[in-house]
Amino acid sequence: MIGCNQVKRFIDQADNPALLPFEASSHLDACRSCKQFARERASLREMLASTDRVSAPVNFDAMLRARLAERASTRRAAWLTPAFYARFGAAAAVLVVAIMAAQTGGLFTRTQLEASRDQGKNGENAARGAAPAPLSLEGNNTARAGRSNAGAPDVPATVRRGPSVQAIQASYNRSGPRSIRTGAHDLSAEASRGLNAQDGAVVLVRGKDGEREVPMPTVSVGAQSLLYQTAGRPVVSNIRASF
Amino acid sequence: MATVTHEAHAIGISGSRSVETANDHELIAAIRDGDEAAFQEIVRRYRNPITNFVYRMIDDYERAVELSQETFIRVYTSASRYQANYSFSTYIYRIASNLAISELRRRKRRKLVSLFSPFTNDEGEAIEIDPPDTNPLQDESLIENERRTAVARAIKSLPEKYRAAIVLRDVEGLSYDRIAQVLSLSEGTVKSRINRARNLLKEKLSAYI
Numbered sequence: 001m002i003g004c005n006q007v008k009r010f011i012d013q014a015d016n017p018a019l020l021p022f023e024a025s026s027h028l029d030a031c032r033s034c035k036q037f038a039r040e041r042a043s044l045r046e047m048l049a050s051t052d053r054v055s056a057p058v059n060f061d062a063m064l065r066a067r068l069a070e071r072a073s074t075r076r077a078a079w080l081t082p083a084f085y086a087r088f089g090a091a092a093a094v095l096v097v098a099i100m101a102a103q104t105g106g107l108f109t110r111t112q113l114e115a116s117r118d119q120g121k122n123g124e125n126a127a128r129g130a131a132p133a134p135l136s137l138e139g140n141n142t143a144r145a146g147r148s149n150a151g152a153p154d155v156p157a158t159v160r161r162g163p164s165v166q167a168i169q170a171s172y173n174r175s176g177p178r179s180i181r182t183g184a185h186d187l188s189a190e191a192s193r194g195l196n197a198q199d200g201a202v203v204l205v206r207g208k209d210g211e212r213e214v215p216m217p218t219v220s221v222g223a224q225s226l227l228y229q230t231a232g233r234p235v236v237s238n239i240r241a242s243f
Numbered sequence: 244m245a246t247v248t249h250e251a252h253a254i255g256i257s258g259s260r261s262v263e264t265a266n267d268h269e270l271i272a273a274i275r276d277g278d279e280a281a282f283q284e285i286v287r288r289y290r291n292p293i294t295n296f297v298y299r300m301i302d303d304y305e306r307a308v309e310l311s312q313e314t315f316i317r318v319y320t321s322a323s324r325y326q327a328n329y330s331f332s333t334y335i336y337r338i339a340s341n342l343a344i345s346e347l348r349r350r351k352r353r354k355l356v357s358l359f360s361p362f363t364n365d366e367g368e369a370i371e372i373d374p375p376d377t378n379p380l381q382d383e384s385l386i387e388n389e390r391r392t393a394v395a396r397a398i399k400s401l402p403e404k405y406r407a408a409i410v411l412r413d414v415e416g417l418s419y420d421r422i423a424q425v426l427s428l429s430e431g432t433v434k435s436r437i438n439r440a441r442n443l444l445k446e447k448l449s450a451y452i
Contacts, residue, residue: 012441013434015418043452044441048413051394054298056290057308064286064312071316 267331
């Protein structure tokens with residue numbers, strides 16, 4: 001035997017109120033309260049179901065297409081908005097600040113430790129007399145270690161510790177606008193004038209017209225590829241030493 | 244909208260079926276592939292039920308049409324993310340329901356005060372003071388008209404959590420389990436809310452029952 005509350009729950013939750021369990025139907029026949037409840041619920045459902053249903057307007061599709069097109073064009077032009085420019089500007093500013101901070105912090109310059117380490121190595125090479133140069137780009141145009149440079153034993157044959165920027169500038173002032181000099185270049189003379197050979201580099205470029213030494217200021221960025229040209233052919237060699 | 248009679252292969256459906264006979268999942272798959280005809284067919288099938296549902300929720304026809312269109316725009320733009328775990332009708336009713344509830348909450352934040360509901364209950368929700376007109380009516384159509392107006396007003400006065408459930412159940416005719424999916428609630432909670440909504444409506448519409 002089920003109670004009124006359970007019957008009312010059956011009535012309220014039935015997908016089809018006409019199809020109640022047999023016990024609930026039997027209870028309804030005998031209980032006036034539940035019968036009244038069932039009648040009210042049925043009336044309410046009918047009232048709600050009979051409310052006027054509104055339809056979409058006749059221009060619904062046209063309006064929808066227009067809104068879709070508008071949304072698509074807004075997305076395409078999103079990068080033109082002021083918000084995009086603001087974001088781009090902020091990103092550029094952050095990048096510039098990061099670069100400046102790195103430069104100020106000495107990320108792109110040689111540390112004192114590296115400089116003293118290199119000086120120590122050069123001293124050892126000089127003490128051994130014919131110490132092997134770090135690398136050489138002579139001969140068959142391939143990087144080859146173990147060759148010495150008789151002219152400047154403390155400097156590699158082709159990638160040499162050159163004079164400082166100030167020394168290069170002074171040399172430039174003395175010799176006129178001939179920063180690219182042909183023929184053998186005597187670094188020992190500049191070294192004898194108290195130049196620090198680790199402050200710059202000299203790149204030897206060999207070709208049909210002889211060899212050229214190009215002094216240039218450098219930054220220490222570790223191992224990097226060196227592009228040089230020989231007999232009109234560009235050759236890239238990976239130098240495993242920073243300069 | 245013009246009747247869509249594209250062949251099945253146009254929407255990636257095997258055989259000789261047209262978009263009109265394709266089921267909702269097939270149409271969504273076709274929309275995902277960029278088939279405009281499939282989207283038009285989806286709109287044709289659901290524009291009236293969705294517009295009616297949103298209208299019953301917010302009681303503002305112009306805004307209901309806008310939200311209904313927004314529903315279809317979301318269906319179109321997120322077709323690639325649609326997962327066929329539930330029926331598509333559940334999915335689209337869910338979008339429409341969320342939009343309608345957001346609209347109701349937005350209006351609530353604006354503190355729109357209806358002339359018909361200047362009072363609030365303990366929960367801060369509007370209570371409609373709508374005494375039934377006890378004067379004798381002269382015409383059957385007038386009676387029917389007033390009854391419909393009273394029903395619409397009674398639905399509008401319900402708290403939103405009850406309103407969504409009762410509209411989906413007694414106006415749109417969805418089953419309890421589908422309402423539970425649309426509203427992301429348990430079936431028991433849905434049944435409870437519908438029962439409370441009916442009790443509230445019975446009080447408001449006692450003159451017409």
